Amino acid sequence: MTKTTMSRRGVLKTGAIAGAGLALPTYLSAASHAGFTNAPQGDTVTLGFNVPQSGPYADEGADELRAYELAVEHLNGEGDGGMLNTFSSKALEGNGILGKKVEYVTGDTQTKSDAARASAKSMIEKDGAVMITGGSSSGVAIAVQGLCQEAGVIFMAGLTHSNDTTGKDKKANGFRHFFNGYMSGAALAPVLESQYGSDRKAYHLTADYTWGWTQQESIAAATEALGWETVNNVLTPLAQTDFSSYIAPVLNSGADVLVLNHYGGNMVNSLTNAVQFGLREKMIDGKQFEIVVPLFSRLMARGAGENIKGILGSTNWHWSLQDEGSKAFVQSFGTKYGFPPSQAAHTCYVQTLLYADAVARAGSFNPCAVVEALEGFEFDGLGNGPTLYRAEDHQCFKDVLVVRGKENPTSEFDLLEVVEVTPRAQVEYAPDHPMFAGGTLGECNPGA
Numbered sequence: 001m002t003k004t005t006m007s008r009r010g011v012l013k014t015g016a017i018a019g020a021g022l023a024l025p026t027y028l029s030a031a032s033h034a035g036f037t038n039a040p041q042g043d044t045v046t047l048g049f050n051v052p053q054s055g056p057y058a059d060e061g062a063d064e065l066r067a068y069e070l071a072v073e074h075l076n077g078e079g080d081g082g083m084l085n086t087f088s089s090k091a092l093e094g095n096g097i098l099g100k101k102v103e104y105v106t107g108d109t110q111t112k113s114d115a116a117r118a119s120a121k122s123m124i125e126k127d128g129a130v131m132i133t134g135g136s137s138s139g140v141a142i143a144v145q146g147l148c149q150e151a152g153v154i155f156m157a158g159l160t161h162s163n164d165t166t167g168k169d170k171k172a173n174g175f176r177h178f179f180n181g182y183m184s185g186a187a188l189a190p191v192l193e194s195q196y197g198s199d200r201k202a203y204h205l206t207a208d209y210t211w212g213w214t215q216q217e218s219i220a221a222a223t224e225a226l227g228w229e230t231v232n233n234v235l236t237p238l239a240q241t242d243f244s245s246y247i248a249p250v251l252n253s254g255a256d257v258l259v260l261n262h263y264g265g266n267m268v269n270s271l272t273n274a275v276q277f278g279l280r281e282k283m284i285d286g287k288q289f290e291i292v293v294p295l296f297s298r299l300m301a302r303g304a305g306e307n308i309k310g311i312l313g314s315t316n317w318h319w320s321l322q323d324e325g326s327k328a329f330v331q332s333f334g335t336k337y338g339f340p341p342s343q344a345a346h347t348c349y350v351q352t353l354l355y356a357d358a359v360a361r362a363g364s365f366n367p368c369a370v371v372e373a374l375e376g377f378e379f380d381g382l383g384n385g386p387t388l389y390r391a392e393d394h395q396c397f398k399d400v401l402v403v404r405g406k407e408n409p410t411s412e413f414d415l416l417e418v419v420e421v422t423p424r425a426q427v428e429y430a431p432d433h434p435m436f437a438g439g440t441l442g443e444c445n446p447g448a
Contacts, residue, residue, distance in 0.1 A: 152447015
């Protein structure tokens with residue numbers, strides 16, 4: 001016989017009962033491919049890639065777009081298949097998604113929340129996008145995630161590191177593969193203590209938006225727990241390009257560490273200014289002055305040039321990893337573009353595959369079926385080792401990398417070395433952790 005129940009997301013779940021065992025559940029919308037926003041018609045499905053093509057995070061956006069294009073090729077059965085070959089789930093067959101060829105539209109977030117929402121809204125309403133993904137700013141991610149929740153489409157976040165994305169601003173229709181500020185603190189603080197000691201005074205410069213706030217809170221809490229003192233925290237505008245006026249006060253603060261809670265072009269500029277002021281050569285009470293960049297990437301390291309040497313930070317993924325999934329992705333990306341991918345490219349490529357795989361496993365594009373398929377999903381073969389998409393907040397949990405700027409790079413791409421692969425267990429936290437308090441996941445919205 002067949003048992004049919006209504007899941008908590010409002011999706012009919014049907015499973016055959018045979019003897020004492022239950023068959024694995026399947027996920028079905030009430031009308032399979034109807035009754036939800038932008039239900040694909042015909043033999044194609046449209047995805048919306050919303051990335052910063054201008055603004056301080058434009059370099060990240062360009063690499064994200066490259067990764068999205070590569071993912072579409074692989075989903076449609078073109079190229080070498082990349083991570084489809086190493087992904088632990090084997091639901092994808094290289095024939096599109098549920099047999100529909102994948103097409104895509106793009107938008108420019110401009111690293112501005114209003115522009116990003118307008119771009120995503122156009123892709124949903126005018127282009128028929130059934131899923132939106134992308135972004136390199138947590139402010140953008142949170143804004144677009146909210147829009148997708150209202151519109152009834154899935155949002156697969158790109159590069160977003162604020163605790164709030166899967167904390168107080170989490171949404172049932174939104175999912176994040178990228179790690180967060182808390183995880184950076186948990187991974188980085190023990191390395192900072194071993195390298196620089198527990199008796200340190202830190203001065204923070206912090207990007208004045210959701211990512212900067214939660215990143216600074218996370219790093220301060222993790223380092224203070226080990227004995228560091230936070231001397232000051234100064235907020236800086238996202239649009240700032242010259243940080244000289246912010247660096248000068250550091251010299252007379254008594255601090256012996258400068259923590260730059262900046263990303264992209266902001267970090268390149270603030271680090272450059274800090275070096276110009278001679279901070280890296282200073283001695284404070286017998287201690288060498290140090291600079292820490294809690295979150296950075298190869299793209300930022302390239303922009304910072306010589307200034308990045310020896311500086312510690314954390315990253316979501318790095319192209320030098322030797323697991324089979326990472327090697328497959330690096331090979332595919334390098335063959336197509338002539339250089340290795342960034343962490344932004346990696347997380348965006350993976351998110352596209354994870355969405356497509358969830359649709360395939362669910363047997364439907366209905367966003368509520370996709371939510372059911374992703375919640376609690378455990379997988380491997382996409383880099384960073386065994387990974388869980390936690391049901392309670394839609395945050396991925398996986399290994400986190402602590403990296404350092406190489407002293408003797410062999411090329412413009414070989415700029416970071418992995419100091420430590422922090423095991424997933426060290427960066428995990430309870431869903432009700434105070435840094436993630438407020439807000440509720442809510443219910444999936446299938447839209448129309």
